[in-house]
Amino acid sequence: MTVTVRFAPSPTGRIHIGNARTALFNWLFAVNNKGRFIQRFDDTDIARSKQEFADSILYDLHWLGIFPDVTEYQSRRVEIYDAAVERLKAARVLYACYETPEELDLRRKVRRTRGQPPVYGREALTLTPEQVAEYESDGRRPHWRFLLPNFTSDPLQPERTEVHWNDLVRGEETVDLASLSDPVLLREDGTYLYTLPSVVDDIEMGVTHVIRGDDHVTNTGVQIALFQALGAEPPVFGHHNLLTTVSGEGLSKRTGALSIESLRGDGIEPMAVASLAVLVGTSENVTAAHDLSELAGHFDPAATSKSAAKFDPDELFVLNRALMHHxxxxxxxxxxxxxxxxxxxxxxxxxxxxxxxxxxxxxxxxxxxxxxGPQEAAEFSGEDRDFLHQAFDLLPEEPWNGTVWKDWTGKIREATGRKGKPLFMPLRLALTGRSSGPELADLLPLMGREGTLARRP
Incomplete structure (x- = not known):
């Protein structure tokens, strides 16, 4: 069996570092298992999905070093989902519902006042043919719900039904299907929600491992039931913790917070982004890996904490500096x-x-x-200016080698009696215009004698 993973964002905005965490978890898992990586765009939301966002996501992934084996678009696979719908209808596990959003909201409120969980009560299953005909004559079009297998014989009497799986990240997980509403798979206008296309694609594409954020844990219980209803073995699931800011604020494609595009524009290196995105919120120290192969050696999904991974964006600059320096x-x-x-x-x-x-x-x-030379001339006291005149008079003749700085400052120290900061700081300011920076011993040979003398105050 070839390990096959997928990264499946909706192309409704530019991906951020939290999305990159999911993509990288999948990519590194595939790398470590010599597997395949599918880039899939969940673009069934036609109104909000844009090709420009899909293109930008692919660009961002390539910038990070992720190169999918194949790229798929759900909007081009509708016939496959239609066929799955017919199978579910034939199995009597997909049923038509005619409630309006306002009616559903009222029912949830009534259930809450009665101390009941605000789940859908399957009232649509009790509709008579006459009631259905009346709704349709009024112009109502149905949405379609998946009948969760959380009952023995009567779907109007749900009972605790546990779905278990060994999560790749979180260990043993359990979801009670009786605590959930039957999910809507198909909208009134005939378009699909996330759940059905995702499951059908995972089956059709041979996805063996689904690694995603832990906001999908409850969805997994529903999806396992849907895999089984379609006669398929569910993949292995893994749910990693989500990235938040230090204050606990979540990230969103819609707001553009910490988008990969903006980080790239800020001059952040891809491996700074990748290292932080993968290692924060795990038992590994957050250090800058040189490339994804090195990062893969530090990647273990089971080492990920169950609590949210809070990070400070300033950490990106710390990692960036480390990458620059080496x-x-x-x-x-x-x-x-x-x-x-x-x-x-x-x-x-x-x-x-x-x-x-x-x-x-x-x-x-x-x-x-x-x-x-310096972009802005430094200001010197009269004493420092006299010192610099004397110092530049002592500049060694060429040819220069790697010891010219040591030789020059030795002569200056002997002639003026200055040493330490009083000696080095005026020279640094005269040569670079800055009070800190690279070693002057390294810069001086690059300036040359003529270039150095040109900086004489």
């Missing part, structure tokens, strides 16, 4: 060229500045400083 030049080269950083000095420059970068794009400012 990124080899070969990995950065092409991106640096796009930023205008190339030539014989490019590699030495990158190795000199990477330890001071939050984002790769930050290298541009240092390249300008290296090439053109």
């Amino acid at each position: 990124m080899p030049f070969e990995e950065a080269r092409d991106r640096l060229i796009v930023l205008g950083i190339s030539g014989d000095r490019a590699e030495s420059f990158w190795l000199a500045v990477r330890g001071n970068l939050d984002r790769l794009s930050d290298a541009v400012a240092w390249w300008r400083i290296l090439s053109d």
Whole structure:
């Protein structure tokens, strides 16, 4: 059996880091089991689903390093769902209901006042042919509900019916079908809700493992019953905890909160996003993995906590800095060229500045400083200006090597008596215009003697 997983968002917005968590859990599980990854768009909500969102989701997944084996769209598979509906009708487990939303809401309120759970009472099963004809003559069109197998002989007398499964993430799980309403599978206008297409596709596509957020735990009890009604063995289910902000706020595609697109625009590296999305809320330390293969070695769905995974977006910048500080030049080269950083000095420059970068794009400012001098002239006291004049007079002649900074500051210390910060800070400000940054011992050879003298105050 080939392990087969799927990531099935609705293309109604841009995915965020919480959606990426689900995609990465599935991808890494497939990687670790030499399996297949299906990208499926649950786009049966025709009014809200947009191709532009589907395209952006695929782009975001590719940016993260996820490349699906196949891409499917539910909107192109309606005939398969229609056939499943006919099978369920023939088995008498899909029944027509004519209540309006207002009528259903009133019934829920009545049940609450009676101390009963606000589940659907299956009143539609008691309709006579005459009542059905009257509804239809009034122009009402039915929606269709799946009859949950939570009774012995009389569906109007539901009884506790437990569905059990060994969750890949949470361990043993149980859902009581008697606590749930029969789910609507088909709307009045003939369009499908999430449940039926999802189950039919999982059957048809050979999905062996369904890994998703724990907001679907209750849905799983219903879906297992539907798998069985369609004569199929349910897949293995796993429900990971959801990502929230530190304050407990959830994430939403509709609001664009922490979207992958916005994080990319902020200069966050894909592996910073992937590392945080996968490791937060697990027993693993949240550290920056170099690539998805390395991250797969730290991935264990069973190591995921059952409670919500709260994270601070600032952690992304911590991970980003760690990736910057260790990124080899070969990995950065092409991106640096796009930023205008190339030539014989490019590699030495990158190795000199990477330890001071939050984002790769930050290298541009240092390249300008290296090439053109400080972007803003520093202000010096009269004493420091005299010191700098004397210091620049002591600048060694070329050729320079890796010891030129040490040689130069040694001469300055001997001639002026200055040492420590009083010596180094005026030099740093004169050479770079900044009070902190890369080691001057690394930058000085890149500036050259002529470029260094050009920064003399």
